[in-house]
Amino acid sequence: MRTTRILALVSAGLGWAGRGAAQDSPLSIHGLGMPGRVESVRARATGGAFAAFDPLSALVEAPAASASRLTATAAIASTYLQDDFNGTTGSRRTGRFPLFQVLGSLGHGVVAGGGFTTYLDRSYRVTISDTITLGGSGQAVTDELASDGGVTDARIILARRFGRLALGAGYHLLTGSTRVDAVRRFTDTSTYRGVSQSDEIAYHGAGFSASALVTLPHLWLAGFWRSDTRLTSEVQRATVTENDLPQTVGGAIRWQPAPDVNFAASLLRRSWASAADSNAYNTTTWSAGADIRLGLPVRFGARGGDLPFGPGGKAPREFAVAVGSGLTVSQGRAVIDFAVERLRRTTTGLTETGWTFLVGLTLRP
């Protein structure tokens, strides 16, 4: 009974948390936005190193072949970020609902699944005070430019195991929208009227992915590929722009030297440079982490690499360390995972640091 109440509370909390998105950043102002994270909370606690072997992460399909029961997971993330623009500082707080995945067996060894994650986040608000020349004299103005929303990756996957080899494939529907606002206010309201414009940008796109997972004694090897087509942006049903989306290739290795000790590492390459005209870069990211059972699981890891969009002529860099654990309740039918991540992003003129607190709920009814 107590467990039921716990699950109800967590479920209500996750539902209350709002729409899906990833960590926003001033870097999401550039290019197409800030790529979202596709790991489940337990993979995120290892810096994402185990994502390629985690059936509930949305990175690779093949591990889903090991799912024998209907399983669902969701995550909530709360991020506190501090920006330092060469002395000009600011802080932001965001609450997000970045992941939801469901898996279930279709029989004959085939597992199907689906869910959504954040593909790109385009949330920002900038308030600019300036003086412009009108009628030959300076007029003080305050501009507020804001975008709220992003692109969601909704996927459907199939996976099957063939002995030591598991194969998976997925179809990705990219959809979503951002609410954009541009407001200009004049200090001299008796002479000049303020203006405001609001619109909603709708996004459409698609992608395909495939992956393979080889299981060896105490060792797992994963390889994956994904190709996304083009992202179409529409305002009032009129296409305003189309952007190429990246190809993704990557690999990961997991080593289990002892039954309760796991180590993993991954490497990922994405061709974001073709997505925007300038200030877009191909990215290479890595992660490494461990999952050790000491009664409760102890997970930790680190990740790093490039971010695709940013000013200054070179790709912004990101580095994060994470730690987390999990709690199994209701005779194993539910798992509550939690993690905390410390991240640092750097680019020309900006150093961004922050904490992300994550809670995940996994149900196996």
Place this chain on the structure above:
Amino acid sequence: MTSTGRVRATVVLAIGVLTAWACVENISSPPVCPEFCPGGGIVTVESVLTGAVVRDSSFTGYRTANESFVLLASSEAPIDSRPIFETLPILTRIKIDTGTDTTTGPVVIDSVRLAFSWLRRDTTFRNVRLELYRLPIGLDSNSTLAAVIPAFGTPLRVVNLDSLLVARRDSVTGDTILSVDTVRRTVVVSLKFDSAQAPYSLADSGRVAFGVRVTADSNATLVLGSADDGRGPRMTWFNRVDSAGTLVAKAAQPRGLLFDTFVTNYSLPALDSNLTIGGIPATRTLIRFALPRSIRDSAQIIRATMLLIPTGPPPVATRDSVFLLVSHLSADVGAKSPIAADTIGAQSPVFVAGSSDTVHIEMTTLLRFWQFDTTSVNAAFLSLRALDRGLDTLRAAGAEGASFTTLRFFSSRTPAFAPALRLTYVPRVKFGVP
């Protein structure tokens, strides 16, 4: 509670706190531009549209002298203007008894009071003297200055209004200042006529016509309220009734006007290809606007100013404080276009005619309204209004056909000096482009 239970309770509590904390969002970043500001932001454009005013014309006859809300008196060369008015008749016989006896007796006039409103009083004028003349009855809208001027011989009364305003009451003549409204710049004056001066004529049933002339040390102008505005002169006849040689007191008989106007040597300059505004009868200019579609449909106007360039010094310039009112139309049918019944409009600053400076009229509200209501007629009347109260109110208020001031501006038929719109606007922001 077991230790496992305490752990679970702690975890659940932590999740609850985190969940609540996650619902607070602040995504504002410090503005560090251009590196970390969105591109393609808000751009403000200033442009003078010389072709935005089209098919402009002037029409006259909107408010004639006898329809005016004021009676203009002026002896300031070259204008000679004199208010004339005729009062309603009174009862020449009144019931003697208040009971059932219907026997009447002839009225005997004891005295008469003439009250009038002195409007737009200019405190810089000195020794403004009102001369009141008795005129033959039978005034109408065809009365002219030339026809009535022979009657302006010996004045019935001459009243120094400035002196009366200081004293408030003349104990000799009985003239009184009834009220002074400094906000509306209105003074109500009551003049007394004793039985010898009382212009009672039994044959005319008490109807009496007056003419007013004004003199002053300088700037000899006087503005009186008219019956059309409910502020016209009023006569109050104090009378008794003759009952077989005994005079019985009776209630006074107040009377308004049968007719009022002012006659003048002013004549409206002939309309030509330019734009004429003001004068009497009131002349308006109909202006039609043709905004480029790119601005009307897509841009947001933050300031719109209409520029009117005078052809030269005004054809007629008085010392009246005037302003131009822009009234948008509910339909465009030319000279008889109806003015929309709302408060959306524009007006120029208050000015005194005399210079050849360009007149600027802020039109932002009106143009934004036209953007909002795409079915509305993009046309407006320009009329000249004489300021009838102080500028301490939010909007200037004034009446049309209440000043001889007549302005003339270049029309669209003179492209080099045509009316123009100076627009400050923000083109549509192109969202969605990285």
